[in-house]
Amino acid sequence: AQSVTQLGSHVSVSEGALVLLRCNYSSSVPPYLFWYVQYPNQGLQLLLKYTTGATLVKGINGFEAEFKKSETSFHLTKPSAHMSDAAEYFCAAAGAGNNRKLIWGLGTSLAVNP
Amino acid sequence: NAGVTQTPKFQVLKTGQSMTLQCAQDMNHEYMSWYRQDPGMGLRLIHYSVGAGITDQGEVPNGYNVSRSTTEDFPLRLLSAAPSQTSVYFCASSYSGIQHFGDGTRLSIL
Numbered sequence: 301a302q303s304v305t306q307l308g309s310h311v312s313v314s315e316g317a318l319v320l321l322r323c324n325y326s327s328s329v330p331p332y333l334f335w336y337v338q339y340p341n342q343g344l345q346l347l348l349k350y351t352t353g354a355t356l357v358k359g360i361n362g363f364e365a366e367f368k369k370s371e372t373s374f375h376l377t378k379p380s381a382h383m384s385d386a387a388e389y390f391c392a393a394a395g396a397g398n399n400r401k402l403i404w405g406l407g408t409s410l411a412v413n414p
Numbered sequence: 415n416a417g418v419t420q421t422p423k424f425q426v427l428k429t430g431q432s433m434t435l436q437c438a439q440d441m442n443h444e445y446m447s448w449y450r451q452d453p454g455m456g457l458r459l460i461h462y463s464v465g466a467g468i469t470d471q472g473e474v475p476n477g478y479n480v481s482r483s484t485t486e487d488f489p490l491r492l493l494s495a496a497p498s499q500t501s502v503y504f505c506a507s508s509y510s511g512i513q514h515f516g517d518g519t520r521l522s523i524l
Contacts (some may be wrong), residue, residue: 309454332511343418343504343515344457351511390456394511401447402513406456 306405323391420516437505445508
């Protein structure tokens, strides 16, 4: 069965520092992979997705993620954190084809310090 | 284009009361789902639907019912509210695996 693990439930960075949020998936078949962001008192919104093709995926707000099959990872990065990046980030995986059910990680809360 | 609309945004119930959380989407998506979000537990799937007239259970379905009479609407019913159902509830519709979320319903059961 697929599972998604996010390492670190809380991450704190300084404004301007690199953001690295880790996500590993467990699957015998490379899945579709997603990062979602949740700002306080809001629903989740898609940051970026990997389906096929280029393994480095660029998303909104300067975030990007790289699919590494050998490491079963899909870590999220941003070169320079901004105060507005403070939010909850969720990694998710879905099987290919018509299965649209997502397997969710537990989330990582990102704090950005001035 | 409103996307996914959830009502109400907040609700307080007494134990044993029933209520319906409404969810509507205007994107003509076949797949819709309900999640609950609790601190430290991420998102847990309650029920989902792959199209009008078709629903199925997720990982935490007990105490909840759903129906899908139209593509647009996917209401979630709490049959007899319990304090353990205090949570934030999210509805989502999906196309090609990308889920679009409503802003949530914050439900407290006293």
